[in-house]
Amino acid sequence: MRSLPIVSKSDTSTEWPTIEVTTGALADPNWKPLPFVEFVVKLHSRCNLACDYCYVYEMGDSTWKDQSKVMSKSTVDQTAVRLADHVKAHRDELKVVKVVLHGGEPLLAGPDMIRYLAQRFRAEIPDGIDVDFRVTTNGTLLDDTMLEALHASGIKVYISLDGSQEDNDRHRKYANGQGSFAAAVRGITALREDPYGDLFSGMLCTVNLENDPVETYDTLVSFGSPMVDFLLPHGNWTQPPPFWSGDQGGTPYADWLIPIFDRWYRAESKPTSVRIFDEVLALILGGQSRAETVGLSPFRSLTIDTNGSIDFCHQLKSAYSGAQITGSHIDRDSIDSLMLHPGVVARQRGTEGLCDTCNACPIRNVCGGGLYAHRYKKGTGYLNPSVYCADLKRLILHINETVLADINALLR
Amino acid sequence: MSNDGKRDLLKKAGLTAAATVAALTLSAGAASAASSPENESGATAQISENSALGLAIARVLSDDPTSTPSGYFNS
Numbered sequence: 001m002r003s004l005p006i007v008s009k010s011d012t013s014t015e016w017p018t019i020e021v022t023t024g025a026l027a028d029p030n031w032k033p034l035p036f037v038e039f040v041v042k043l044h045s046r047c048n049l050a051c052d053y054c055y056v057y058e059m060g061d062s063t064w065k066d067q068s069k070v071m072s073k074s075t076v077d078q079t080a081v082r083l084a085d086h087v088k089a090h091r092d093e094l095k096v097v098k099v100v101l102h103g104g105e106p107l108l109a110g111p112d113m114i115r116y117l118a119q120r121f122r123a124e125i126p127d128g129i130d131v132d133f134r135v136t137t138n139g140t141l142l143d144d145t146m147l148e149a150l151h152a153s154g155i156k157v158y159i160s161l162d163g164s165q166e167d168n169d170r171h172r173k174y175a176n177g178q179g180s181f182a183a184a185v186r187g188i189t190a191l192r193e194d195p196y197g198d199l200f201s202g203m204l205c206t207v208n209l210e211n212d213p214v215e216t217y218d219t220l221v222s223f224g225s226p227m228v229d230f231l232l233p234h235g236n237w238t239q240p241p242p243f244w245s246g247d248q249g250g251t252p253y254a255d256w257l258i259p260i261f262d263r264w265y266r267a268e269s270k271p272t273s274v275r276i277f278d279e280v281l282a283l284i285l286g287g288q289s290r291a292e293t294v295g296l297s298p299f300r301s302l303t304i305d306t307n308g309s310i311d312f313c314h315q316l317k318s319a320y321s322g323a324q325i326t327g328s329h330i331d332r333d334s335i336d337s338l339m340l341h342p343g344v345v346a347r348q349r350g351t352e353g354l355c356d357t358c359n360a361c362p363i364r365n366v367c368g369g370g371l372y373a374h375r376y377k378k379g380t381g382y383l384n385p386s387v388y389c390a391d392l393k394r395l396i397l398h399i400n401e402t403v404l405a406d407i408n409a410l411l412r
Numbered sequence: 413m414s415n416d417g418k419r420d421l422l423k424k425a426g427l428t429a430a431a432t433v434a435a436l437t438l439s440a441g442a443a444s445a446a447s448s449p450e451n452e453s454g455a456t457a458q459i460s461e462n463s464a465l466g467l468a469i470a471r472v473l474s475d476d477p478t479s480t481p482s483g484y485f486n487s
Binding site: 264265267269270271277278281282285286287288403406 | 462463464465467468469471472475
């Protein structure tokens with residue numbers, strides 16, 4: 001493993017993580033790089049919606065304009081081969097690989113392409129390794145033909161929706177200004193019908209402080225999804241999130257999430273899973289994080305863009321144009337060649353990948369510095385606390401105090 | 413207390429007492445009380461296994477501490 005090439009576009013960059021992150025890790029006898037287990041495939045680079053907060057099209061990055069609209073079959077084939085090569089090389093460490101179809105709006109690629117991709121990937125991945133297919137979609141294109149393709153291909157469905165019709169349509173619109181709620185709900189309704197219902201795996205909601213939090217939660221839960229997640233809008237120290245006031249100690253995002261937590265935590269029947277809360281609770285209890293938003297679990301994901309470039313996760317586009325680019329491409333490079341990239345190593349080093357402020361924080365192991373993209377600051381790169389530091393601290397301490405209060409009451 | 417230590421206590425105590433043990437370990441000062449026999453013996457039956465806390469405890473108990481989970485999509 002130590003003979004892997006050190007590939008880096010950032011050799012000359014002064015922003016963290018620099019090449020010294022990799023050389024430092026290699027000098028640590030207790031560290032070894034971990035293989036990738038999740039592959040986000042950008043099947044289509046465009047979207048049929050024009051949400052005004054989208055990090056792909058509306059923030060600092062414009063590289064999507066250079067992408068082909070839909071991934072070609074030859075790129076699908078080569079991606080499957082590269083992925084299989086990686087899995088074969090590390091099969092002792094891998095039981096399952098996750099393949100997440102993403103975009104733009106991935107369903108724009110059409111049902112035939114989706115069937116083709118799933119078939120090609122399964123054909124290349126060696127026996128004994130499960131392939132866990134998922135798609136993240138706005139739901140507006142979920143008709144019977146599409147659902148049949150997803151069902152036949154065993155692809156789980158996650159739908160992005162921001163709450164009630166009024167709240168959702170404030171930002172999630174078509175280019176002509178028409179809201180997307182009605183079409184998304186038609187898609188969700190079709191998805192819940194037999195035999196597709198088991199595919200419905202989650203709903204993703206970007207936090208919008210203009211919306212009522214509990215009403216938003218109740219609306220999402222009403223669709224019967226087994227999981228809901230609330231995503232903090234992308235932003236960083238150079239380009240702060242909307243309504244951010246963390247520099248003055250404000251915690252508007254924690255203040256929005258806490259009423260939802262309280263309602264969720266006190267539910268009398270088995271609550272719908274809420275990922276951000278599940279993760280924080282598990283970490284407080286001594287468990288591991290399964291999501292990158294909190295905790296110190298190593299990051300093991302790569303993104304294959306529509307033209308075949310191998311990228312970091314595209315959330316980094318919210319930092320600056322091209323932040324996701326590694327310089328690698330599936331036509332030239334193996335997946336293994338990214339394992340010692342500083343941008344990968346930095347996120348597999350646990351506390352070694354955190355800044356001094358985070359390492360001195362008492363809730364470091366639960367927070368984990370928050371989402372990597374949210375730590376960016378022009379000049380110092382990603383070696384900073386999250387721009388949501390104050391919010392994360394308030395939310396985590398609230399959850400901690402809630403659990404402790406319950407237990408203390410039981411012991412009296 | 414380390415995460416390994418928390419998991420050991422959770423397993424030792426069993427799920428019915430796990431909430432007590434786990435939550436007490438959140439506070440370093442109460443960690444020693446968490447392993448005492450009287451706390452392991454009960455008083456936590458009111459925490460439903462189907463509650464958010466009960467489900468979280470079950471998840472932690474089933475975690476493989478040697479596994480290395482990945483991040484997951486956020487969009």
